[in-house]
Amino acid sequence: MATSPLTFEKLTAPTAGTAIRFEDGQPVVPNDPIIPFIRGDGTGVDIWPATQRVLDAAVAKAYGGERRIEWFKVYAGDEACDLYGTYQYLPEDTLAAIRAYGVAIKGPLTTPVGGGIRSLNVALRQIFDLYCCVRPCRYYAGTPSPHKRPQDLDVIVYRENTEDIYMGIEWEASDPVCLELIQHLNDTVIPANGKLGKRRIPEGSGIGIKPVSKHGTQRHIRKAIRHALSLQGNKRHVTLVHKGNIMKFTEGAFRDWGYELATTEFRDVCVTERESWILDNLERNHSLSIQDNARLIEPGYDSLTAEKKAAIDAEVKQVLDSIGESHGYGKWKSMVLVDDRIADSIFQQIQTRPQEYSVLATLNLNGDYISDAAAAVVGGLGMAPGANIGDNAAIFEATHGTAPKHAGLDRINPGSVILSGVMMLEYMGWQEAADLITQGISAAIAGGEVTYDLARLMEPPVEPVSCSGFAEAVVRHFGG
Numbered sequence: 001m002a003t004s005p006l007t008f009e010k011l012t013a014p015t016a017g018t019a020i021r022f023e024d025g026q027p028v029v030p031n032d033p034i035i036p037f038i039r040g041d042g043t044g045v046d047i048w049p050a051t052q053r054v055l056d057a058a059v060a061k062a063y064g065g066e067r068r069i070e071w072f073k074v075y076a077g078d079e080a081c082d083l084y085g086t087y088q089y090l091p092e093d094t095l096a097a098i099r100a101y102g103v104a105i106k107g108p109l110t111t112p113v114g115g116g117i118r119s120l121n122v123a124l125r126q127i128f129d130l131y132c133c134v135r136p137c138r139y140y141a142g143t144p145s146p147h148k149r150p151q152d153l154d155v156i157v158y159r160e161n162t163e164d165i166y167m168g169i170e171w172e173a174s175d176p177v178c179l180e181l182i183q184h185l186n187d188t189v190i191p192a193n194g195k196l197g198k199r200r201i202p203e204g205s206g207i208g209i210k211p212v213s214k215h216g217t218q219r220h221i222r223k224a225i226r227h228a229l230s231l232q233g234n235k236r237h238v239t240l241v242h243k244g245n246i247m248k249f250t251e252g253a254f255r256d257w258g259y260e261l262a263t264t265e266f267r268d269v270c271v272t273e274r275e276s277w278i279l280d281n282l283e284r285n286h287s288l289s290i291q292d293n294a295r296l297i298e299p300g301y302d303s304l305t306a307e308k309k310a311a312i313d314a315e316v317k318q319v320l321d322s323i324g325e326s327h328g329y330g331k332w333k334s335m336v337l338v339d340d341r342i343a344d345s346i347f348q349q350i351q352t353r354p355q356e357y358s359v360l361a362t363l364n365l366n367g368d369y370i371s372d373a374a375a376a377v378v379g380g381l382g383m384a385p386g387a388n389i390g391d392n393a394a395i396f397e398a399t400h401g402t403a404p405k406h407a408g409l410d411r412i413n414p415g416s417v418i419l420s421g422v423m424m425l426e427y428m429g430w431q432e433a434a435d436l437i438t439q440g441i442s443a444a445i446a447g448g449e450v451t452y453d454l455a456r457l458m459e460p461p462v463e464p465v466s467c468s469g470f471a472e473a474v475v476r477h478f479g480g
């Protein structure tokens, strides 16, 4: 059934195809969904055609004509300015199309450093309230990596996508509002807080504000826990990654609100790391006293003050009283384990003990860094897909940017946008087509048919294929 065409300023809505709808935060997908796509700046010119070729071929092969994607080209970035006029980087047409059709995919868009426009990528995530940025980092056999055992890393970075630095609330040092704000903070706000002592914001500072809300945190971590519930074995594990030792009321609160969610709304299916230790200690020694259990979970227990010892004892007792029956006797082992790690330490942990981690739920800035770093372990930004997911829309895009020095040369690795397409197909429930592509990618890489970024790391070196050549290799290897 064709949807009634929408009207746009400069676009013509597809006359065939049907819109994806959302019910209770989930997409309801017809057999002929209309999917808007943004080609992207820089290497988007190379990557998008390669991606579309692979997605169309996979859908055709998997469903033999019963399903097809009705692509709808929409504009953002430089291409939009060419069509809509100077500074029209994100036209209303594009927003209207994504609003109407719900699921979109995009190539990378340029953001200048310092002055100039704010990020279009961030704007899209904000406008459609795509609050979870989901970036899986897993290894495809044969991919060269700087690490000895890249196959041990299989994590999904859940990066909060609307708060923290993405709020973009900041003032330039020379802005009179900034000067006024600094004066107010120095003269009134800081002195009124007894804990801040004689601190003063240095003159000439730029100011940025980092808001982190309970609502924003919990809706994000809720999706991360639900994702972990769909996994098996020790992958049922969510690590809250934060810098709460330093930023107590933003990053620290993220951790606390995460634990609160896990131990209330998800009480029946979650166990925290500390709870798991307490339950495990008792399972190993049924006659263990509360104090001995507390001694085992708290290093240095015997040198603590009486008050602190009493607090740990009370924690042990509370855990055993509240979940001893429901989670004890080993039942906790099949539940989602929720723990937390300080952000700097997780950067070394994903390299030294990668197999211990699964879903890394974190705030915006940490997630930006971690997703590039984790991608490097499994082969680099050419293999790093992503999805921005909300309750009424989703936009799929790679972790990387426009890689401008490679633009228009048909040499860049399209793998990460193709894999973002795989995530989109999975999100739509088109698993058969998604599987064909992952098989095709794995087989192409295993056979040494790779773009320059992977070819230069291979031992012995191989001759690289082009961006379009990689897409053809993937299609040729559908089915393994």
Ligand SMILES: NC(=O)C1=CN([C@@H]2O[C@H](COP(=O)(O)OP(=O)(O)OC[C@H]3O[C@@H](n4cnc5c(N)ncnc54)[C@H](OP(=O)(O)O)[C@@H]3O)[C@@H](O)[C@H]2O)C=CC1
Pocket (backbone or CB within 6 Å): 107, 108, 109, 110, 111, 112, 121, 380, 381, 382, 383, 397, 398, 399, 400, 401, 402, 403, 404, 405, 412, 413, 414, 415, 416, 453
């Ligand atoms: N979602 C988005 O649209 C994003 C946009 N950006 C924007 O992109 C622009 C450029 O950012 P920049 O910091 O250079 O980061 P990029 O991610 O664009 O590129 C940095 C380097 O990473 C490698 N790389 C990136 N993509 C690929 C790929 N598909 N295949 C192989 N290698 C790849 C290349 O390394 P090498 O040359 O060594 O091979 C490249 O030079 C900026 O304006 C930035 O704001 C950045 C991130 C995300």
Ligand SMILES: O=C(O)CCC(=O)C(=O)O
Pocket (backbone or CB within 6 Å): 109, 110, 111, 119, 120, 121, 122, 368, 399, 401
């Ligand atoms: O929007 C941008 O230019 C950068 C975005 C980015 O780095 C990311 O999404 O990881």
Ligand SMILES: [Mg+2]
Pocket (backbone or CB within 6 Å): 368, 369, 372, 399
């Ligand atoms: Mg980034």
